[in-house]
Amino acid sequence: MARGVAVVLVLAGVLDGAAALDGAAALDGAAALDDVALLDGAAALDGAAERVLAQMSFSEKVSLLHGTGATEPYVGNTRAVERLGVPALALNDGPQGIRVDRFPGTSTQWPSALTVAATWHEPSIRAWGAAMAAEFRRKGANVFLGPGLNVARSPLGGRGFEYLSGEDPYLGATLVRPFIRAVQAEGLIACAKHWLLNNQETDRLTVSVKVSARTLRELYAPPFAAAIEAGVGSIMCSYNRVGGEWSCENARTLGLLRGELGFGGFVVSDWGAVHSTSLSAGLDQEMPGGVFLNESSLARVPRKLLDLAALRVLRAMESAKLLRPPGALGVPPEPPPDASRNVTSDANRRLARQLAARATVLLKNDGRRLLPLARTAAAAPTRTLLVVGRQAIAPLTGGGGSGAVVPAAVVTPLDALRERLGVDGGGGFVISYDAGDDARAAAEAACRADLVLVLARCGSTEGTDRADLRLGEGQDELLRAIAAAAGERTIVALVTPGAVLTAPWAAQTAAIIALGLPGEAHAHALVDVLLGEAEPAGRLAVSWPNVHNEANWTAAQFPGTGAGGTVEYAEGLLTGYRWYDALGLAPAFSFGHGLSYGGPFEYARLRVQPRARGCTRGRPGDGGECKVAVRLSLANRGSRAGVEVAQLYVRLPDAEGEPFVQLRGFAAHELSPGESVDVAFWLRPRDLAVWGERNGGGWRDVCGRVGILVGASVRDIRLRGALGVPCPSTAATAVI
Ligand SMILES: *[C@@H]1O[C@H](CO)[C@@H](O)[C@H](O)[C@H]1NC(C)=O
Numbered sequence: 001m002a003r004g005v006a007v008v009l010v011l012a013g014v015l016d017g018a019a020a021l022d023g024a025a026a027l028d029g030a031a032a033l034d035d036v037a038l039l040d041g042a043a044a045l046d047g048a049a050e051r052v053l054a055q056m057s058f059s060e061k062v063s064l065l066h067g068t069g070a071t072e073p074y075v076g077n078t079r080a081v082e083r084l085g086v087p088a089l090a091l092n093d094g095p096q097g098i099r100v101d102r103f104p105g106t107s108t109q110w111p112s113a114l115t116v117a118a119t120w121h122e123p124s125i126r127a128w129g130a131a132m133a134a135e136f137r138r139k140g141a142n143v144f145l146g147p148g149l150n151v152a153r154s155p156l157g158g159r160g161f162e163y164l165s166g167e168d169p170y171l172g173a174t175l176v177r178p179f180i181r182a183v184q185a186e187g188l189i190a191c192a193k194h195w196l197l198n199n200q201e202t203d204r205l206t207v208s209v210k211v212s213a214r215t216l217r218e219l220y221a222p223p224f225a226a227a228i229e230a231g232v233g234s235i236m237c238s239y240n241r242v243g244g245e246w247s248c249e250n251a252r253t254l255g256l257l258r259g260e261l262g263f264g265g266f267v268v269s270d271w272g273a274v275h276s277t278s279l280s281a282g283l284d285q286e287m288p289g290g291v292f293l294n295e296s297s298l299a300r301v302p303r304k305l306l307d308l309a310a311l312r313v314l315r316a317m318e319s320a321k322l323l324r325p326p327g328a329l330g331v332p333p334e335p336p337p338d339a340s341r342n343v344t345s346d347a348n349r350r351l352a353r354q355l356a357a358r359a360t361v362l363l364k365n366d367g368r369r370l371l372p373l374a375r376t377a378a379a380a381p382t383r384t385l386l387v388v389g390r391q392a393i394a395p396l397t398g399g400g401g402s403g404a405v406v407p408a409a410v411v412t413p414l415d416a417l418r419e420r421l422g423v424d425g426g427g428g429f430v431i432s433y434d435a436g437d438d439a440r441a442a443a444e445a446a447c448r449a450d451l452v453l454v455l456a457r458c459g460s461t462e463g464t465d466r467a468d469l470r471l472g473e474g475q476d477e478l479l480r481a482i483a484a485a486a487g488e489r490t491i492v493a494l495v496t497p498g499a500v501l502t503a504p505w506a507a508q509t510a511a512i513i514a515l516g517l518p519g520e521a522h523a524h525a526l527v528d529v530l531l532g533e534a535e536p537a538g539r540l541a542v543s544w545p546n547v548h549n550e551a552n553w554t555a556a557q558f559p560g561t562g563a564g565g566t567v568e569y570a571e572g573l574l575t576g577y578r579w580y581d582a583l584g585l586a587p588a589f590s591f592g593h594g595l596s597y598g599g600p601f602e603y604a605r606l607r608v609q610p611r612a613r614g615c616t617r618g619r620p621g622d623g624g625e626c627k628v629a630v631r632l633s634l635a636n637r638g639s640r641a642g643v644e645v646a647q648l649y650v651r652l653p654d655a656e657g658e659p660f661v662q663l664r665g666f667a668a669h670e671l672s673p674g675e676s677v678d679v680a681f682w683l684r685p686r687d688l689a690v691w692g693e694r695n696g697g698g699w700r701d702v703c704g705r706v707g708i709l710v711g712a713s714v715r716d717i718r719l720r721g722a723l724g725v726p727c728p729s730t731a732a733t734a735v736i
């Protein structure tokens with residue numbers, strides 16, 4: 001979608017009501033029509049999309065701009081224009097696998113996006129995206145309603161589990177590029193969502209967000225900018241309001257997409273998120289029906305505006321190779337779309353299991369290093385393993401709402417444990433089970449066991465934020481009792497949508513592993529990790545706080561005040577690890593944290609190289625030309641292979657008012673004992689720039705001393721250096 005010709009709108013200052021209205025007025029009509037005028041140029045009329053558009057009737061064009069009203073079999077459907085080879089669009093949820101409620105158990109329930117994000121591993125993201133997209137295609141869907149990209153603001157956010165960014169814009173931007181490319185390479189149109197600032201579920205249909213232009217640019221927009229760079233075909237406007245204006249009719253926020261970010265695809269509404277015939281503001285397609293975008297309302301819209309919206313939809317179809325020769329739709333050998341088809345496979349379940357294992361974060365493995373568990377030799381005396389918790393027999397594996405997928409096949413953790421750890425399975429453990437309903441009885445049983453495995457969980461669902469960060473259902477009390485009775489022999493495995501509070505019991509337990517929302521293959525993935533057959537290569541994509549509302553946000557910050565809700569992002573950039581770092585505080589478990597079975601890993605020979613050779617060969621097109629290379633060597637000094645995720649953080653000069661570190665690179669490497677690898681990170685101009693609010697706003701290169709920090713998490717920094725950037729910035733020099 002590189003042909004995004006659009007209006008450049010400058011968002012200045014705070015997006016409050018008045019300013020937002022100015023913005024809308026500035027765009028209304030005139031600016032959008034200038035854009036359309038470019039359509040008349042001969043150069044624009046070269047592609048298949050343009051040729052199809054030129055032959056379309058008014059009603060055919062309108063049919064591209066709204067759904068049919070049906071939400072089955074796909075959640076969104078447009079009408080095909082058979083005579084011109086334009087297929088029906090079949091838009092479908094969701095970000096962790098195709099959801100077809102009418103045919104439960106016919107697709108793979110994959111780990112959630114936040115879970116896979118914890119791999120910090122682009123090849124994993126690519127494999128996951130491609131496999132999910134292939135399931136969509138085989139069921140006949142051609143628009144993948146994902147990835148979810150909203151950067152986590154509050155750990156309570158009910159849809160946090162659906163988002164690929166975790167709490168960091170750089171992580172989200174880096175992971176979304178391979179995801180979009182993988183999905184669209186399967187012949188689908190990806191749909192990045194939810195634009196914009198859809199960071200909570202409380203009052204989600206009405207809440208209005210007030211945010212500074214800088215916070216918006218630096219924290220919440222970058223993953224969407226990266227999706228656009230990767231050629232995403234569509235973006236979904238959200239339910240909420242920004243600066244008092246609905247996202248799907250907000251000329252300022254949609255203008256930001258079209259102008260500054262150069263988006264050339266189509267904007268589709270969230271389901272029911274349209275409030276007016278807002279084509280001139282930048283909306284292109286209403287879902288699921290045509291309440292505001294229909295033949296009678298669009299008859300009153302300037303024809304060129306209509307053409308532009310239709311063209312954006314057609315261009316996304318063209319890029320995804322969905323346009324066919326006229327009349328060729330539905331002609332054999334192409335099988336007709338069939339949403340009922342069972343598209344799971346052994347290969348996909350294997351991949352889901354590998355991803356779930358790889359994304360597992362080993363939070364703690366203390367003292368005797370219980371993990372990985374050794375299988376007992378046949379001759380050795382048997383040991384007893386007590387498995388505690390309802391999760392062992394009735395597992396929660398995914399989140400709720402439009403991101404839910406009914407799994408095709410779920411093995412319970414207890415069955416997987418018995419099969420592979422039990423005496424009959426050759427694991428040498430005599431396994432018993434306690435549901436954990438009576439904490440005291442479970443603690444007494446724990447006293448008698450050689451090893452205790454507690455499986456705890458909590459869920460999350462679209463439509464509601466979590467009330468607090470406790471596990472709930474009596475599990476905190478249960479964990480406290482067991483930790484007090486047999487903590488040094490206790491392993492805790494957590495299935496959670498994101499952060500939970502561990503303070504009441506974590507210190508006394510021997511090991512904690514966090515599986516996220518791991519999907520249907522989770523039970524064997526868990527055992528793979530327990531046995532060390534898979535390395536827990538996950539690193540936290542969100543900080544785990546010590547207490548509820550640790551930053552003492554006011555209600556005006558979260559979840560909002562007033563009728564319908566107004567939320568002010570008064571904390572600015574200080575969310576997640578940035579807040580802890582700025583205040584010098586430690587969370588319970590930090591962003592980027594996760595232990596390996598391998599290692600220890602040695603970080604050495606940090607080099608900061610301005611204008612380094614090979615810089616531009618880094619990753620062409622991803623975020624601009626490289627400016628500085630940061631290199632180091634990473635070695636496995638232990639006796640076991642393992643995965644280490646080296647992380648680069650920068651601390652911008654004090655004068656920038658950003659006195660906290662920020663992620664600017666990461667690399668996951670699997671290293672055998674004694675093996676070492678040269679790691680290179682590439683800093684691009686945007687990585688060393690801040691959004692200045694003055695003079696209408698704009699990106700400005702920083703100057704002064706930039707701290708360069710490399711380590712195993714944001715709070716486990718192993719190497720420090722610096723980069724001196726002269727003011728004004730002409731050439732950068734290393735001062736390491
Ligand atoms: C078309 O849109 C207009 C404007 O929103 C609305 O008033 C009208 O009811 C819609 N017509 C249909 C058939 O939905």
Ligand SMILES: *[C@@H]1O[C@H](CO)[C@@H](O)[C@H](O)[C@H]1NC(C)=O
Pocket residue numbers: 104105106342343344345346408409
């Ligand atoms: C779909 O196929 C899988 C095997 O790949 C099977 O386990 C599952 O039961 C099937 N689903 C239905 C609804 O039959």
Ligand SMILES: *[C@@H]1O[C@H](CO)[C@@H](O)[C@H](O)[C@H]1NC(C)=O
Pocket residue numbers: 550551552
């Ligand atoms: C938040 O409020 C609590 C209770 O008043 C206080 O103890 C704590 O220091 C505050 N935390 C911060 C970071 O201000």
